[in-house]
Amino acid sequence: MEDVYQELARIVGPAYVSNQPEERFIYSRDPGTMEPREPDFVVLPATTDEVQKIVLLANRKKVPLVPMGGGLVLSGLSRPLKGGIVLDLKRMNRILEVNEKSRYVLVEAGTSQGMLQAYLKKNHPTLKHSVPDSPPMATIGGNVLIHGSGHLSHAAGFHSEMLNGLEAVLPTGEVVKIGSCSISPYWFGRAPLPDLAGLFLGWFGTTGVVTKVAIKLYPNRPWQDVGVFVTEDPELVPEVFYQAAGVQVAEDITAWMAPKPDWARGFQHVNINYAADTPEELIWKRNLIRASLKKLIDQKTGGFLPLPPPMKKNFLEAPQTTLAQFADVRKGGGFEYVGGIMPIELFPNAYRAGIEIAARQGTTYSTGARIIGPGHCMMFFFAYPFNRADEADVERARRALEETNGLVLDLGGIPWKAEAPAQRQILGRMDPGTLNLMDRIRAMLDPQGIMNPGNWEVR
Amino acid sequence: MEFADILHRCFRCGYCKFPDNYQDFNCPSYSKFRFETYSPGGRMWLLRAWLNQEIKTSPRLAEILFSCATCGNCVEHCVFPKFKDDILHAFLAAREEMVNQGIVPPAVRDYLKALQVHGNPYKLPGGEREKWSTGLDLEPYAGQEYLFHAGCVGSLDERGMKMARSVVVLLKWLGVPFGVLGAGEICDGNEARSLGEKGVFQSLREQNLQAFRTLGVKKVIALSPHAYHAFKNDYPRDPAPFEVFHYTQVLGARAKKLSGLSSANGLRVTYHDPCYLGRHNQEYQAPRRALKSVPGLQLVEMGRVKGNSFCCGGGGGNFFTDLLGGGPESPARARVREAAGTGASVLAVACPNCARMLEDAVKAQDLQGEITVKEISEIIQGPMQT
Amino acid sequence: MNDLKFSREICERCETFDCLTRCQYLKMDFATAREERGRLLQGEKARVLEECVTCYACEEYCSHGNHPFYHIVERQEQLGIWPVPKPVTKQQILMMAPKGKISPKKVQSPVVNMCYFPMFTGSIRGKLFEGASTIVGSDFFCNVMWLHFGKNSVIRERLPEVIANIWEHYLSDSGVEELVCFHDECYGTYTRLAPAFGIKVPFKPVHIFDYLNKRLDELKDRIQPLGQKVAYQRSCSNRLVPETQPWVDEIFKKIGAERVDRKYDRENALCCGTIFRAQQKDDLADDVQKRNLDDMAATGAKFCVFSCPACLFTLGESVFKRGIMPILLNDLCQIALGEGMKGG
Secondary structure, eight states, X not given: OHHHHHHHXXXXXXXXXXXXXXXXXXXXXXXXXXXXXXXXXXEOXXXXXXXXXXXXXXXXXXXXXXEESSSOOSSOTTSOBTBSEEEEGGGOOOEEEEETTTTEEEEETTOBHHHHHHHHHHHOTTEEOOXXXXXXXXXXXXXXXXXXXXXXXXXXXXXXXXXXXXXXXXXXXXXXXXXXXXXXSOOOOSTTSOOGGGGTTTSTXXXXXXXXXXXEOEEOOSEEEEEEEEESOGGGHHHXXXXXXXXXXXXXXXXXXXXXXXXXXXXXXXXXXXXXXXXXXXXXXXXXXXXXXXXXXXXXXXXXXXXXXXXXXXXXXXXXXXXXXXXXXXXXXXXXXXXXXXXXGGHHHHHHHHHHHHHHHTOOOEEEEEEETXXXXXXXXXXXXXXXXXXXXXXXXXXXXXXXXXXXXXXXXXXXXXXXXXXXXXXXXXXXXXXHHHHHHHHXXXXXXXXXXXXXXXX | OTTXXXXXXXXXXXXXXXXXXXXXXXXXXXXXXXXXXXXXXXXHHHHHHHHTTSSXXXXXXXXXXXXXXXXXXXHHXXXXXXXXXXXXXXHHHHHHHHHHHTXXXXXXXXXXXXXXXXXXXXXXOGGGGGGXXXXXXXXXXXXXXXXXXXXXXXXXXXXXXXXXXXXXXXXXXXXXXXEEOGGGOOOOOHHHHHTTOHHHHHHXXXXXXXXXXXXXXXXXXXXSHHHHHIIIIISOOSSOSSEEEEHHHHHHTTHHHHTTTOOOTTOEEEEOOOTTTTTTTOXXXXXXXXXXXXXXXXXXXXXXXXXXXXXXXXXXXXXXXXXXXXXXTSHHHHHHHHHHTTTOSEXXXXXXXXXXXXXXXXXXXXXXXXXXXXXXXXXXXXXXOO | OOOOOOOHHHHHHOSSOHHHHTOTTTOOOHHHHHHHHHHHHHTOOOHHHHHOXXXXXXXXXXXXXXXXXXXXXXXXXXXXXXXXXXXHHHHHHHHTSOOOOOOOOOOOSSEEEOTTOGGGGGGSOTGGGTTOEEEOSGGGOOOGGGGGGTOHHHHHHHHHHHHHHHIIIIIHHHTOOEEEESSHHHHHIIIIIHHHTTOOOOSEEEEHHHHHHHHHHHTGGGOOOOOEEEXXXXXXXXXXXXXXXXXXXXXXXXXXXXXXXXXXXXXXXXXXSHHHHHTTOHHHHHHHHHHHHHHHHHTTOSEEEESOHHHHHHHHHHHHHTTOEEEEHHHHHHHHTTOTTTTO
16 A cells, blocks of 8 residues: 555645554544544545546555545544545635625635635625534535535525535546536536536535535625524424424524423424514514414413523524534533434424433433425434443444434434445335436446445445 | 543534634644644544553654644633633643653654753753843842843744843833843743643742742743743742733833834734733733834734634744644744735734744745734834834 | 412402503503402403513502502412413423522621522622622522512422521521622512512511612722713512612712613613513513613613613613613622722
């Protein structure tokens, strides 16, 4: 492998390649429960050209190649399951273009969520992108490619739906452009062309290395508020979602449920975030949302919490730093979650089952949901914290996660950004025709089987 | 190892790499090297693996650990309140372990050896320490209200000496009663401490305490924020044998008097918060008060200021060991680019390490025509005309 | 046990129905008020039970001291009327439950009861509170808040234990008999509510205004008159103890502050609106807050004094945006004593 190392060093410079135990240790893991898998090399390319050369090298040498963004999926998707090269793309973090009028931004795929957010605030304050609740180190490219969601997903869908176009290096080394950018200097969208973005979205890096993405931007309205609607009957929550989402004035609708603190146990909280250009508009939107829930309010079975302004700050943060803090619940620096993408009417079943699983596995939990679009589906998450210094605790969380993946599928949902074992469960239930198509696409794009092997392996 | 019990609690979420507005990477070593191993979270996990013998001691591990500039950005921005305050403590404890085991990078070894043998990192005789004040007619300390402490960089580094001279001239003009120890001054020990050489630090501390006690020193003005930090936090407290001030605090408290000294005619100045004065000791206002005392001076702030300040890379011993190295991605060069981006023509500093690091970076970045690094007292006494 | 000392006879004999006709929110005429009184006495559903905004004012308006507001709350609970939606009510009851985190310690006079407002403990400082001890925590929460939620039962259940916690773990052992109540509500609890429900209070409550007033006399040589116009936001719970208002006037005079004459002060004070939002009456809250803030702003006041932390949380930001500094009364006194906002 020394020849591979030398070649990599020639491509990116010796400062940006490592085969040292320290890098191999860190890049073998992510903060979730999956077992470590060591790479042989870690490389930090700075340009598409460098990526292309690395891909060609990997092809020649039949060395596995694993693209990595922030490494924060928690389900271990950037671990090299079969060794090889981990491609840490975070040096590719330039913000290339902001088109204000058509509201999109073109970035290198390794651009962090935080830096894009800061850049827009400073240079284009009337625009924002949909920020996921992962820490700001998560990358734009990574989050789009796993069908992430965030603070504008009620308004505008999954982050993959906000993709206007991309540039990628195929497993065989060709650089391709997908979307309007393949013909036009503008990256305004994927229509009206055949939508080839689907060859990369949700594939976990098994079909190529995405090097640039253009995503939609949205108005950044100066006045913001949040209402937290509380119920104590999970059967009511789909109705809360349906009504509030049906108004279509909110930007984000998320639910959260947890057994701690004690006062939260048994209650379902639905945060409805909305924004406006004037205070009057803000009040108008608040009233519309409130009116949509009038029935429950009049029945006294649900109501908005009377939060004074200082107490709303956490709920108005994007990303919410309190979510990362869940990792210290067991004083152990870890949590992982199953995000089940499913219809909203499954909320009560998912909620109850999550509590049962946690009790059965002897672990604590936190659950919640984010509404996608006007209630077209939700990402219901079941999060389990663990103490990574206690292997038994890690194992409890692992078992809870495994059981939850099965539960999600049994309910009729699909685990999001599924770890390798869950992928096998998904593939095991997949329509044979679909399975066959996935297999053919993989084989066609990646004949050497170098791209993130071990993931989405049909055979 | 002390603080080993917090290592596993790191989630590697990466908030520690950023300032609170996320505008750019704010961890100097991660910003430079970009491997996850060089981030605070990477270090936490590596240290745990090292203690658990999952990885072996190695030069690279030592380099990763000693490349931390101890700037404190991770402590400031980690989102886990229950252990964030101990992140740097854990890194320093690990450095102590490595020093004890004799596995330190050569540059660290050389620094510590020079300090032990010569009493300063420049391998100069102790008598050289008084030369910085030649011609200034400073009084030896003999019971004045303040003792002025120049420190190793202020006494022996060319840029540091220039800064020390400017500061004492201004203090004299203000009528601040102080004396100096001259050749009798010894190192405060902050860099030794931050490089894990506890024994040397404790020895220096004892020597300083003894000297100050004998002389009856009750108040110290420190030129360097590094010395200020050590005197304030790592020398005895409760009770502290002496009060310590950073010189900008002395200037800031006399801002009204300073305002008569000169005028700036619309000079645009941006201020770099030094880590050991700012983030570590929460002193953000005094230097700004001092700067704003200059009539006509326009203070323009960078995006990363105060608790979000981006370290010049000169802390944690790196001023001497240079483990962060140079190059366009060095923290100092990134910082001067940021400063130049404000449109300011002067980058104000309050630390001799920052002065040198940033001045060198301006040259390396070819920004000489655009921005000049000046220490606060230099600005107050003689601003450039626009 | 702990029956409300409400006299049916006194209520029946009343011919003015001040509790209802003077209500700032229900705006009842005389005839309607008479009917409502009848329904309340019969234990029937009445408009006031559904629409009461729980501002406590009728406790003040009743010229017979017959506790009309507590009676309304009793009826709400008896008839299963929830002024605030059930899940919100139940969650608040859990949130404010005693947690059993008591650390008995010796205390010395003045002992200041911070109720469940630890975030304000830092304001107990300086010469004004020299030598003071503080008691704070969920186990000392006065529980008056449940009047807003139609839950007298929670008060009956928890208040005796709170009183015992204060007395047995702190005051009695330390030989201290007086308790300075930081918040109007606590003073109202121990001087009005507890007696109204027949709950004994073994210590002597001292209102914070009373304490400040006397302490300012002791420190009068240090006072530097503020020379400022100051608005005062009278909290709901001060309605339980209207005799404390003259102390506010005296304190203002002593510190050289002008209590600005405004429409929504004293008996005409407006609720801060938080509880209206809990009742899901956002429009009413918006209206009340706007009128209140417009009223303050029109006076040219530089400060607005709050004596209730809940009012401060609710209105503080809006007040500040109007160019008026929100401040606790004790902090305003600190400024007059030259001790600034954070200990000088």
